[in-house]
Amino acid sequence: MHANDYVIESHGLTRKFGDFTAVDSIDLKVRAGEIFGFLGPNGAGKTTTIKMLTTLLTPTKGEAKVASYNLRTQAPLIRSSIGIVPQEFSLFGELTPLENLWYIGELYGMKNELVRKRSEELLRTVQLYDKKDVPCEGFSGGMKQRLSVAAGLLHMPHILFMDEPTTGLDPQSRIALRELTKKLNEGGITIVYTTHDMEEADKLCDRIAIMNLGRIIALGTSAELKEEYGGGHFIEIIVDRYDQALLSELKRMVDADSVEVHNGTIMLSVRNSAGRLIPSVSRFLEKKGVTVKDLRIAEPSLEAVFINSTKKDRRG
């Protein structure tokens, strides 16, 4: 792959706060045009990483290039090439969306007509055009985040950093914001997205870096991660009745690693080719006179990936 296809490259990026190492020697490469996700629990170092990459925090050690500019020596150039949707609402509640965007435009030194044109365009995109002259204090969380996205995009950046943008939003707003993110990405913007929501990362991101205790412990596409860390597939069965003998026989039959029952669902953990086993399981249950209400294969969840990868990390 050509070097210029990476819009972010970091080597040994580290940030300490006193004795505490918040981010510990991170190496990563983000490709142009992808949605790159940082997944991890609170305190894993996602936000600190984002702050370093967006020039808001100076690294203690390590180097990085963002939009081909050196993080340490070309911060102003990086700032004009990137946009950010921060974790908290970072605009002025007393000001209207148009005024907020005007102020940001002034601070970027953009031409007035360009700011006006972009503001109207963006407010339409984020569906806030109707509210453009209303002070945004009274906006809902979703509206505020959408305005934040518009603010982050005003100066036409190549890369948009979104730091847990859906945290605290209601489901509809989450979905709307996710849709918006996808649309922007399709328009050619590289997106760096942090979340602690597995499902969101799974649905949205092209590649995911799982962070824990300041380090990237796994990196790849969702499928790659599940393959490596998912710990196999599950066969889930819901039947009208079962007993311990039945469960033992089932386990032996499919050579399962474990058999558990959650809320009436029998879960058989198998390493691979679960689909192949479905017909024989079905026949076996029929023979036993058990009525099968539901029989399906469950993919490994990112949750499992996360749990397994962190376990592995601790062991390593």
Added chain:
Amino acid sequence: MENRDNGNGAVERLIDARKISAILWKNWLVISRDKIRLVPLFIFPFIMVILFGYTAGTAPKHVPAAIVDYDNTPLSRSVQMQLYSNELFSIKLQVGSQEEGKKLIDEGRIEALLIIPSGFEKSIQSGKTAHLDAIIDQTNPSVAQITSASMQIFVQTLSQQLNAQRIAVLAQEAQQVQQRIGQVKAVLAVPLDHNNQHAVAVMDANFRQGMYIGTQTNGMLGGIAQQTANSIGYPIDPIEVVREGSRYEGDVVALYLLSVSDRQQGIFRQVETYRGLQGSNSMVLASLQEVYREAKAVDASAEMDRGAVRVSYNLVDAASGKIENLESDAQSMAENPSPIVLNQIQPYGNGLKGLDYLLPNILALISFQGATMGLGRAIAGERKDGSLTRVFLTPTSNVTIIIGTLLYYVFQETFRTMLIVLAAIAFFGVIVRGSLLAILFIIMLFALGATGVGMVISVITKSQDQYMAVAMLVSLPMLFLAGVFAPIETMPAPLQSITRALPITYAADALRGVMVKGFALGQVAPDLVFLAGFGFITLTLSLLLFRRELI
């Protein structure tokens, strides 16, 4: 490397006027939309003026008091009269001793005992410092404090009066000295009136004439002598003749020699006479030159004497001028002794008049308070609520951020403080003698330093709560050190010296100069230099301490 220009025109400059004005306008928009913040911000100045306008000058009256007069002299009695006649004290009793008075205080019948110690008049008359004593009931601290301040001012006024008397005496003495100096001047002026110039000129002319004539005579005499000498052919040496003649017959030669010699001898005698005359004439000339030199020397020394007299005259003249000034100063001081009346005894002035005097301190205090308490939102608050994130993400330099933010608050504080000035003029008829523009300038300069203090705090704290905690530390002591609630003169000495080093004191001083004394800016330049230095230091500190990081 590929061209990464977004076409958004983003550039970072150290000082960007456009971005500074955007920050100014943004801050105004934010505050103008926040009515709950806005209203108190601009109502506060009016409340302050109204409060001070009506409360300044409510010194207690008729504090029950008694007098002990250990001195019992005409002067002590006149002091008593003054104590009786002012409204601050209501003299209930004249007691015989301090102990008696103390008992009255203990019984709660009086709150102050005024003591004129013995030797009071004597010390004053001998030019020493005299003192009045007072025992003040400390059970009511506010009355005690105010009474004590009043007493101090009473004593000050009394001293002024006594000084005025002394000065009047001085003025009289000065007048006498002035007269004597006048006499000296008259005596000194006489030799200056005539000089030897004319005489010297005549002497010069005469000398030249004499020299000319003498030289001519000399030449003539010389000429005649030579001609006469020549008239006998060559001059004959008689000895030579005798020697030559000896070769001839003795008698003949001798006769010839004699006849020639006789004639020659006559002429020789004539020549000798002429030569003698020429010699005498030369001597006369030499003497004449001598006399002339002497005369010149005499004239030169006379000139030196005149110079000395002239210097003395000038000195005396200058001294006389100074004494004249002194005399008129002393006279004018003596003509305006401050009579001791109640109005001047009040520590906080007399009603509205007090506001005139207090206003500069109030202005300095309010602008300092507003500036130090008001910048919580500026950097610390925006850091906390995240809006600083946006600013940090743009190519806007730290200097631009700080200057833009600072300027907004400088304008806001200046405007607020000017509102107080205008309100005081409009509602309380305060007379401002200097120009309003000069006041505006001083307030602005001071607001720069004061907001700078706020900025330093805002830059080092991480939230508005932290800001307030630190700002209180700086701001609250100023309430007491600003000289608004208690006159600086009544503070203990160490506090006074601290107060004199505070920018707020310099601001109040400059404002008082312009407002009360009608000074121009040039006359308060030292204050302004101090305030400018204060602004520069706080601005530099805020820039140095400002961290472009979000943790």
